[in-house]
Amino acid sequence: MKEKTSVYLTTPIYYVNSTPHIGTAYTTVVVDTLARYHRARGRNVFLATGTDEHGQKVEESALAAGVAPKTFVDGITAKFRATWKNLLISEDRFIRTTDPDHAPVVVDLWKRMQAAGDIYFGEYEGWYCVGCESFYTDAQLVDGNCPVHQTPVRRLKEASYFFRLSQYQDRLLAHFEQNPGFVIPEGRRNEIVSFIKGGLRDLSVSRSTFHWGIKVPGDDTHVIYVWLDALANYVSILGGPGAPPYETFWPADCHVVGKDILRFHSVYWPCFLMSAGLPLPKTVLAHGWWTVRGQKISKSMPATRVDPNALVADIGADALRYFLLREVPLGLDGDFAFDALIGRINSDLANDLGNLVNRTLAMAEKYVGGVVPAASPALDGSGVHAELGALAVRARAEAERHFEAYAPSRALEAIWELVRGANRYVDAAGPWALAKDPARRAELDHVVHTFLEAVLWSARLVAPAMPNKAAEILAALGLGAGGWPARWNEDLAPGGRVHRGAPLFPRIDDARARELIARWTPAETAAEATPPAAPPITPADDGTVTFDEFARLDLRVAEVKAAEKVPKAQKLLKLVLDIGGETRQVVAGIAESYAPEELVGRRVIFLANLKPRPIKGIESQGMILAAGADSVLALSALDRDVPAGTKVR
Numbered sequence: 001m002k003e004k005t006s007v008y009l010t011t012p013i014y015y016v017n018s019t020p021h022i023g024t025a026y027t028t029v030v031v032d033t034l035a036r037y038h039r040a041r042g043r044n045v046f047l048a049t050g051t052d053e054h055g056q057k058v059e060e061s062a063l064a065a066g067v068a069p070k071t072f073v074d075g076i077t078a079k080f081r082a083t084w085k086n087l088l089i090s091e092d093r094f095i096r097t098t099d100p101d102h103a104p105v106v107v108d109l110w111k112r113m114q115a116a117g118d119i120y121f122g123e124y125e126g127w128y129c130v131g132c133e134s135f136y137t138d139a140q141l142v143d144g145n146c147p148v149h150q151t152p153v154r155r156l157k158e159a160s161y162f163f164r165l166s167q168y169q170d171r172l173l174a175h176f177e178q179n180p181g182f183v184i185p186e187g188r189r190n191e192i193v194s195f196i197k198g199g200l201r202d203l204s205v206s207r208s209t210f211h212w213g214i215k216v217p218g219d220d221t222h223v224i225y226v227w228l229d230a231l232a233n234y235v236s237i238l239g240g241p242g243a244p245p246y247e248t249f250w251p252a253d254c255h256v257v258g259k260d261i262l263r264f265h266s267v268y269w270p271c272f273l274m275s276a277g278l279p280l281p282k283t284v285l286a287h288g289w290w291t292v293r294g295q296k297i298s299k300s301m302p303a304t305r306v307d308p309n310a311l312v313a314d315i316g317a318d319a320l321r322y323f324l325l326r327e328v329p330l331g332l333d334g335d336f337a338f339d340a341l342i343g344r345i346n347s348d349l350a351n352d353l354g355n356l357v358n359r360t361l362a363m364a365e366k367y368v369g370g371v372v373p374a375a376s377p378a379l380d381g382s383g384v385h386a387e388l389g390a391l392a393v394r395a396r397a398e399a400e401r402h403f404e405a406y407a408p409s410r411a412l413e414a415i416w417e418l419v420r421g422a423n424r425y426v427d428a429a430g431p432w433a434l435a436k437d438p439a440r441r442a443e444l445d446h447v448v449h450t451f452l453e454a455v456l457w458s459a460r461l462v463a464p465a466m467p468n469k470a471a472e473i474l475a476a477l478g479l480g481a482g483g484w485p486a487r488w489n490e491d492l493a494p495g496g497r498v499h500r501g502a503p504l505f506p507r508i509d510d511a512r513a514r515e516l517i518a519r520w521t522p523a524e525t526a527a528e529a530t531p532p533a534a535p536p537i538t539p540a541d542d543g544t545v546t547f548d549e550f551a552r553l554d555l556r557v558a559e560v561k562a563a564e565k566v567p568k569a570q571k572l573l574k575l576v577l578d579i580g581g582e583t584r585q586v587v588a589g590i591a592e593s594y595a596p597e598e599l600v601g602r603r604v605i606f607l608a609n610l611k612p613r614p615i616k617g618i619e620s621q622g623m624i625l626a627a628g629a630d631s632v633l634a635l636s637a638l639d640r641d642v643p644a645g646t647k648v649r
């Protein structure tokens with residue numbers, strides 16, 4: 001097979017209606033790690049990331065914040081850039097769909113599709129989810145709600161331009177058949193193939209009821225559908241067809257996305273490209289979904305919006321990257337828990353890698369004066385050194401195999417075979433005994449060289465995942481960053497000086513762990529959920545509130561699923577509420593007016609975006625509305641059967 005020379009990898013471009021969190025950080029760290037791996041192998045890599053700044057969702061968020069869309073997106077996009085910098089993301093370009101060179105490429109794509117006869121004008125009626133920026137049919141809704149967000153959808157009837165998606169069904173299926181690795185993992189591929197076989201309907205590709213987008217060529221009253229605009233970033237970031245970076249890097253080797261947006265990348269995008277006469281990406285990889293301490297990451301739940309920057313400030317980017325990459329095999333869902341993070345830091349990083357580096361450098365300082373001794377491969381023939389060499393060569397081969405197959409967690413597992421193995425062999429090699437016998441000096445030199453080499457190999461192998469810590473280890477060995485292991489026991493030249501620095505990954509003891517977890521836990525991140533430019537709610541001088549101020553209250557119908565008395569609190573009940581596919585617990589001062597059993601099954605009006613606060617040690621995540629001041633006279637009620645989650649306006 002021809003050796004790959006250029007590699008193009010992409011992350012999704014993120015919506016700027018919310019700030020970065022563990023989920024968006026995850027995708028970006030995964031793609032960065034893969035890109036760094038390919039660079040270490042000497043390939044010409046382009047790593048693309050950025051922000052998706054047009055569309056109704058962003059326009060509405062800007063309106064709610066009371067600022068112009070461009071001002072709004074400038075603030076949030078800066079936050080993404082800063083966060084990616086903190087996470088050591090090495091993108092070749094960060095694209096914004098408001099960048100001046102993006103729109104011409106989108107317009108060019110549109111014109112190519114139009115020239116192919118695939119765009120026509122018609123009328124659409126359907127259910128629209130602003131969260132997804134996507135239409136759904138009756139059959140796709142779940143209990144009348146968006147199947148992804150479980151929130152109410154809007155009925156839209158609009159004249160719009162359409163793309164003849166239906167014409168591409170057979171060609172797309174043929175592409176899937178001829179390219180078994182087009183969508184991975186296989187389970188997801190099968191889901192998409194059955195979706196396509198279920199029939200593709202033409203797609204509405206313009207909107208006319210809002211304006212924040214790229215205008216349809218020749219029709220100022222429509223903006224191009226935000227997904228067409230966004231997907232085009234993968235070619236506009238390269239300058240579009242004909243531009244040198246495009247010619248070098250397109251088609252993409254892999255679009256890495258979350259499973260939520262696989263359909264857009266593996267159905268719509270390839271059909272747009274076929275229509276435009278452009279090559280298709282080689283692979284679309286859908287990874288799984290993170291929950292945070294068991295809960296879905298959601299804007300209305302500050303507790304789930306763990307800020308990656310806060311974690312990086314305390315444990316460093318490398319440890320967070322390692323945890324995200326290692327904890328869950330790419331493709332599966334995972335849960336982000338602080339104690340699991342600390343557990344991995346203490347075991348894999350402090351005990352295994354940190355310890356190996358520390359004891360090897362200590363050995364070099366103590367027995368050979370901190371100078372890299374010569375290896376004597378003749379001494380390798382028997383025993384531990386030969387075995388360690390075999391382990392290292394195997395770890396490298398496995399790491400390569402897994403990185404090439406987009407499986408970073410497996411690559412790290414393979415690398416840890418070397419790290420853990422090397423720690424085991426230190427005892428077996430017994431350098432302290434050799435040091436006592438001057439006649440065995442060559443053997444001692446060989447042992448020390450071999451362990452330094454194991455440290456060097458470990459550092460180069462972990463570098464794609466942990467670039468800063470790898471650079472620190474390499475600097476301790478007197479080397480610069482970069483490179484990939486080449487020849488066992490020959491990568492480190494004798495004669496150089498090594499230095500033992502501060503411990504790489506200090507252990508986190510129980511007291512420190514408690515302190516960190518308290519610091520990272522929600523309330524502090526609550527401010528994050530609010531767009532930065534949001535004006536405070538202040539009553540106008542005459543005591544009235546404006547409609548926009550009122551609209552910031554997220555009032556919804558909630559159904560009481562469970563109720564119980566709060567121990568040692570006469571007035572309080574703890575309620576579990578269904579607020580439309582999401583569960584909340586609240587503590588309400590209604591115990592003197594209602595028995596718990598009367599409440600189950602009732603529907604009440606609920607304020608969902610009240611800042612959570614602990615009441616008697618229980619986190620109350622919102623508030624139900626009731627009449628009465630000190631004693632509750634009546635709970636809010638609805639006089640018709642309205643589903644939980646319905647907005648109250």
Ligand code: ME8
Nearest residue numbers: 012013014015023024027052230231257258289290
């Ligand atoms: O969909 N777990 O942007 P977005 C894992 N603008 N990954 C998660 C996650 C979670 N809980 N939450 C988010 C968009 N992600 C569009 C994309 S691309 C042409 C346009 C990650 O801000 C995951 O990669 O909603 C998911 O696909 C992406 O963020 C969605 O980001």
